[in-house]
Amino acid sequence: MKKINAKNVNVSYGSKQALFDINIDIEQNEVTALIGPSGCGKSTFLRCLNRMNDVIDICKVTGEIFINDFNILDKKCDVVRLREKIGMVFQKPNPFPKTIYENIAYGPTIHGMTQSKEEMDEVVELSLKKAALWNEVKDRLHEVGTGLSGGQQQRLCIARAISVSPEVILMDEPCSALDPIATAQIEELIDELKNEHTIIIVTHSMAQAARVSQNTGFFHLGNLIEFGSTDKIFKNPENQKTQDYITGRFG
Amino acid sequence: MNSNSPHTVKSYEEELKNLNNNIVKMGVLCEEALRKSIITLVTNNSEQAHEIINNDQEIDKYENLIEQQVVNLIALRQPLAIDLRETVTALKISSDLERIGDLAKNIAKRSLLISGNLSKNLVGILNALSENVQKQLKSVIDSYLERSSSIALNVWESDEKIDDLTNQCMQETINFLKEDQNNLKNGTHLLFVAKNLERMGDHTTNVAEQVYFLVKGEYLEGDRPKHSEIGK
Ligand SMILES: Nc1ncnc2c1ncn2[C@@H]1O[C@H](COP(=O)(O)OP(=O)(O)OP(=O)(O)O)[C@@H](O)[C@H]1O
Ligand SMILES: [Mg+2]
Numbered sequence: 001m002k003k004i005n006a007k008n009v010n011v012s013y014g015s016k017q018a019l020f021d022i023n024i025d026i027e028q029n030e031v032t033a034l035i036g037p038s039g040c041g042k043s044t045f046l047r048c049l050n051r052m053n054d055v056i057d058i059c060k061v062t063g064e065i066f067i068n069d070f071n072i073l074d075k076k077c078d079v080v081r082l083r084e085k086i087g088m089v090f091q092k093p094n095p096f097p098k099t100i101y102e103n104i105a106y107g108p109t110i111h112g113m114t115q116s117k118e119e120m121d122e123v124v125e126l127s128l129k130k131a132a133l134w135n136e137v138k139d140r141l142h143e144v145g146t147g148l149s150g151g152q153q154q155r156l157c158i159a160r161a162i163s164v165s166p167e168v169i170l171m172d173e174p175c176s177a178l179d180p181i182a183t184a185q186i187e188e189l190i191d192e193l194k195n196e197h198t199i200i201i202v203t204h205s206m207a208q209a210a211r212v213s214q215n216t217g218f219f220h221l222g223n224l225i226e227f228g229s230t231d232k233i234f235k236n237p238e239n240q241k242t243q244d245y246i247t248g249r250f251g
Numbered sequence: 252m253n254s255n256s257p258h259t260v261k262s263y264e265e266e267l268k269n270l271n272n273n274i275v276k277m278g279v280l281c282e283e284a285l286r287k288s289i290i291t292l293v294t295n296n297s298e299q300a301h302e303i304i305n306n307d308q309e310i311d312k313y314e315n316l317i318e319q320q321v322v323n324l325i326a327l328r329q330p331l332a333i334d335l336r337e338t339v340t341a342l343k344i345s346s347d348l349e350r351i352g353d354l355a356k357n358i359a360k361r362s363l364l365i366s367g368n369l370s371k372n373l374v375g376i377l378n379a380l381s382e383n384v385q386k387q388l389k390s391v392i393d394s395y396l397e398r399s400s401s402i403a404l405n406v407w408e409s410d411e412k413i414d415d416l417t418n419q420c421m422q423e424t425i426n427f428l429k430e431d432q433n434n435l436k437n438g439t440h441l442l443f444v445a446k447n448l449e450r451m452g453d454h455t456t457n458v459a460e461q462v463y464f465l466v467k468g469e470y471l472e473g474d475r476p477k478h479s480e481i482g483k
Contacts, residue, residue, distance in 0.1 A: 207329055234331050236468025243332045248263065249256045 003028035003168065003198045004049065009063035011044050011053065018044045020222045022063070026168075026215075031190055031199045033209035033230065036219035037250060042202040045219070046170050049200070050086040051079050067168070084111050087161035087197075091173040093153030095145030095160070100137050103145045103156055104128065107164040123163055131159035132189050151182025158189060162197070169193065171201040175208065187212050206246050210234045218242045263328055270320045270341050277313035277348050278392040284310065284355035285388060285451060289381040292362040292444065293374050303359035310352035317345040336468060340461040344395070347454040347461075351388070354447040354454075361440040373441065376423050380416040380448050387413065387455045394462045403462035406455065407471060413452035420445040 004026035011019040019041045026032050034042045044053070051072065053059040064071045072082055084107075095103050104124045107113075114120045124141070128134040133155040137148070145156050154174060161169055171190075175183040190199055190212050203209050209216055210230060217227040218241070226233065226242045237243045244250055258264040284303055291299045321342045324330055330338045369377075387406050394402035421442060428438035463471050 206331060210331075235335065237332055244256055246331045247334045248258050248260060250259065 001028045002026070003067065005066040006045075006048075007064040007066070009045070009048060009061065009065060011041070011048065011059065011061050013056070013060075014058040018222050019048075022224050024217060024224060024227060026198060026200060028198050029194055029196075030215060031194050031201060031213040033213035033216045034200065034202045034219060035204070035206065035209050035216060035245070036225075037245065038204075040219040041222045042219055043172055046088075046172055046200060046202055048073075049168065049170055050083050050088055051077070052088070054079065084164050085166050086168045086170060087164065087166035088170045089154070089157050089161050089172070089174045091176050093150060093157050093177070095148070095153050095156050097144065097146055099142045100128075100145045100148070100156060101141040103160050104163045107160060111164055113164065127159040127163040128156075130162055130189075130193070131155045132185055132192075133159055149182075151178045151185065154178060154182065154186060155189070158186070158193075162193065166197060168198045168200065171199065173202055173204060176204065183208070206234070218245060220245070266320065266324060266328070267330075267334060267337055270317065270324070270337065273313055273317050273320070274341055274344055274348075275392060275396055277310060277317070277345060278388070278395070280306070280310050280313070281348050281351045281355065282385065282388050282392065284352055284359075285381065286385055288355040288358040288362070289377060291359055292365065293369060293377065295362070295365070295368075297363055300359040300362045304356050307352050307356040310349060314345045314349040317341055333468075336465045340465040344458050344461050347457045351451050351454050354451050358444050358447055361444055365437050365440050367437070369437070369441075370427065373423055373427055376416070376420045377441070377444070380413070380420050380445065383413055383416055384448050384451050384455065387452060391455050391458045391462065394459065395465075398462075398466050400463050400466040403459040403466070404471070406459040407463070410452055410456045413449060417445050417449040417452075420448075 002025050004024075006022055006024045006026075009019060009022040010017065022045060034045065036042055047053045048061055048065060049067075049072075053061055061073060063073065065073050067082075067086070071077070096106065098106075101124055104127050105120055108120060108123050114123055125134065125138075128137060133152060136152060137156075145153065148156060154177075158169075158174075175186050178186065187208065190201065193199060201209075201212065213230045215228065216230045216233040218225045218233065218237075218239070220241055226237060226239045228238070232238075233242065234246060237246065258267075284306060287299055287303055290296070291303060321338050324334075324338045328334070387409060390402055391406045393399070394406060424438050424441045424445065427434050427441070460471050
């Protein structure tokens, strides 16, 4: 089932256009990988999906992005509610300078999702369990999150993102600072999370895109050059540019 | 779709080129083994027979080398798209070529066991069959070199001809066997030779399928051209 449908999305920063007429369908409960050379507009596109570009003054977004058939670029869209539904994980783990517990509790608190301390304890535990971090931190919930290792911090950020039960999780190069073991843990996690969430991941690792995603989109100079099943993209892409990029032939 | 532009990493480009060259060299050695094996057979040239038998080691060496190169590419380069297909098909093509080499060697061995002259009819049909297999093998190597799916498809579709000639060759050999009790030994070897040539044709067809996949990224659809039944 289609979860997200972007139609003729154009984005510019001042006079510089960063995305050109992007049309894309994102499937529900699947992982979609976005690949492409640096500066091609992957992060820009990702930020459209939770209206993060709103905070950049010079950024102008046009077109339509339907999530559950509701156009989130519409003025009537409640951006706070939207961000509750669309979680985001960034390249560098960015836990708040607070305790592990508070990091997770933050979202459910501001969105008024829990009534009691017990309920909050449950949300924290469940989120950490889903992020495969619970066993490692259950005895130190009240220590600062920034004291964890990089891989643990990234899983903490994922736990924080899923604590509000978002429908969609956006991940912008979530493993670029992690070692192969932490990367494998995150990838395993992504595989699990897709059962309940729709995931879009930006990655510079072809191998990672191939491993975790069902669909892949290749961006180049602000255009979506090719979009299709990950299988097809990595075995037999249609477009020469796609092939040149994934095989390491870009000049 | 092929890639014209070279890899950013030059050593990767070199490795793929090298793999490609080894397949072609191996293919040329197989062509030669096949061509000589039939000449050896009809001329009773035992010296050449031994040469073919020895040279098969060279073909085997190429198979090992190609296998190592493929394993290295997969382990160290993680090839994708066209590069992935290059790598995987090289492995499969080399194993079909190795079988072709073996079958040529087997013909050379049998030529040592055949005594006396063969009838003109038999020589004629054997030559016709082997020439056809040679032509197919040459075309399939061309198709690989030129990355031509249409030549590969043509080879694939022409395998039927080899099957027909094999049947004719077998029929001729059966007639030869019926003529005289003393023909039993030669005739039996010749049946195997005909079968070997037919098997070489099959391996050539396998290579054609690989070349098609390499170029197109999709598999040849449908059944192989029909094999008519032996001895019909
Ligand atoms: N805040 C901004 N102000 C001005 N221009 C921006 C801003 N953010 C991005 N851009 C420009 O938009 C284009 C796309 O940038 P974007 O960050 O989306 O690329 P990307 O594909 O995510 O690259 P990378 O792989 O390096 O993260 C670039 O040319 C970039 O310079
Ligand atoms: Mg980016």
